[in-house]
Structures are given as C-alpha cells and as structure tokens.
Amino acid sequence: QKEVEQDPGPLSVPEGAIVSLNCTYSNSAFQYFMWYRQYSRKGPELLMYTYSSGNKEDGRFTAQVDKSSKYISLFIRDSQPSDSATYLCAMDDAGGTSYGKLTFGQGTILTVHP
Amino acid sequence: DVKVTQSSRYLVKRTGEKVFLECVQDMDHENMFWYRQDPGLGLRLIYFSYDVKMKEKGDIPEGYSVSREKKERFSLILESASTNQTSMYLCASLSWGYNEQFFGPGTRLTVL
Numbered sequence: 297q298k299e300v301e302q303d304p305g306p307l308s309v310p311e312g313a314i315v316s317l318n319c320t321y322s323n324s325a326f327q328y329f330m331w332y333r334q335y336s337r338k339g340p341e342l343l344m345y346t347y348s349s350g351n352k353e354d355g356r357f358t359a360q361v362d363k364s365s366k367y368i369s370l371f372i373r374d375s376q377p378s379d380s381a382t383y384l385c386a387m388d389d390a391g392g393t394s395y396g397k398l399t400f401g402q403g404t405i406l407t408v409h410p
Numbered sequence: 411d412v413k414v415t416q417s418s419r420y421l422v423k424r425t426g427e428k429v430f431l432e433c434v435q436d437m438d439h440e441n442m443f444w445y446r447q448d449p450g451l452g453l454r455l456i457y458f459s460y461d462v463k464m465k466e467k468g469d470i471p472e473g474y475s476v477s478r479e480k481k482e483r484f485s486l487i488l489e490s491a492s493t494n495q496t497s498m499y500l501c502a503s504l505s506w507g508y509n510e511q512f513f514g515p516g517t518r519l520t521v522l
Contacts, residue, residue, distance in 0.1 A: 302452070304450060328509050338515055339414070339500055339513030339514050339515050339516055340500070342511075345509060345510065384453065388509055395458060395460045395466070396508075396511065397458060397468070400445075400452045400453040402451060402452040403452050
C-alpha cells in the first residue's frame, strides 16, 4: 500500500463547477500537508499549505485536513479554465532527519472546459 | 524571483550511455532533491542532498548517483541508461526551516 493515495482522475468539469480533490494517507507522523499545482510542461508550484487538522482558505481554494481520518482535500470554487492542471498532494513528517522530504500522491489531472 | 533551472528540457539518449542532468538554484538553499515523475506514479524521490558533498538515497536510487560539489548545483547521473529510465526528471530546492520546495521545469529524458 502506498503511503499517500490520490484519486487519479482525470477529472473534467464545466467552468464554474466546484471541484473536490482528495488524498488519503497511512503515515500518522505526517504533520504538514500541501497541494502543488503543475501546469503542462512546467514544474509543480506550491498552491496551499496547512499544518495539522483544520481548514485553510485562499480565494477560491480551500484546503481541508482531517488527521483522525487521515484524509485531505482541496476544494476549488467557481473553477476556471486556467485551473486546468495536475494537482499533487504532498506531505511531510517534519521529523529531525526529514530534511524537508515530501511524499507525493499520484496526481490528479483536472480539465475545466468553458 | 526564485529560480531553479535544469540543463535540458528534452534529452534523447541511447541504452548504456552515461547521462548527466544538471540542476542549479539561485536561492542559496541548503537542500536539493531529484525526483522522477511517471504517469500514475506521481513524484518519486531518487536522491536528495542537505549540504555540499552530502547525499542521501530516496525511495528509488537504483541506477542513479548524484553529485553536489557546490551549494547551488546538484547533478543526477545515470551510470548506464536503460529504457526504464525514460521519464520526466524534476529537481527541487528548499531552505532549512521552510516547507516549500521550489521546482525546476523538468527534463524529459527518452532512452532508446
């Protein structure tokens, strides 16, 4: 079993839809939870970052972490064609020897069509 | 503007060739990482380095080696390229005490 499982998609939605992207994980030591966005032919860029359980909102994006269920989500409201990208969840146990290593999910390809 | 650059965007090599992938960051970051990205598998860590001349194996180091002679430069070496090393290779860097990794644009390597 992979440490981080992400719904692979692909996901295709109409413009304006609410998008839900999800990851589950098995390592209870994970403390930091991130979402990276990767446009075609580019490297990933950090989109959202949360520490421990709870919600964090940034514009149309909301990151949600439920440590009791080992489940994280990214919600995109009023999705736009410019949101079309691959979304990767990533996690860090922040241990003394982790050196910032991240464990990534498989990535979900999202297409928002006009 | 922070920047991680990779020496090539696209590379085609023959089986058995020695391949060098170069990564340079201009942010004075201590930690650097090499990943490969394959469809359905996400990003998998090959090697990382937390200081000059220091390196640690990641999850899939077999068939690869790395070199970090200067803080800003981290090289990935495929000693004898094989077709199963055809992939997208991504380099990233990170500063101590922070959690955001900054990625380069990637090198798409094809081994024939």
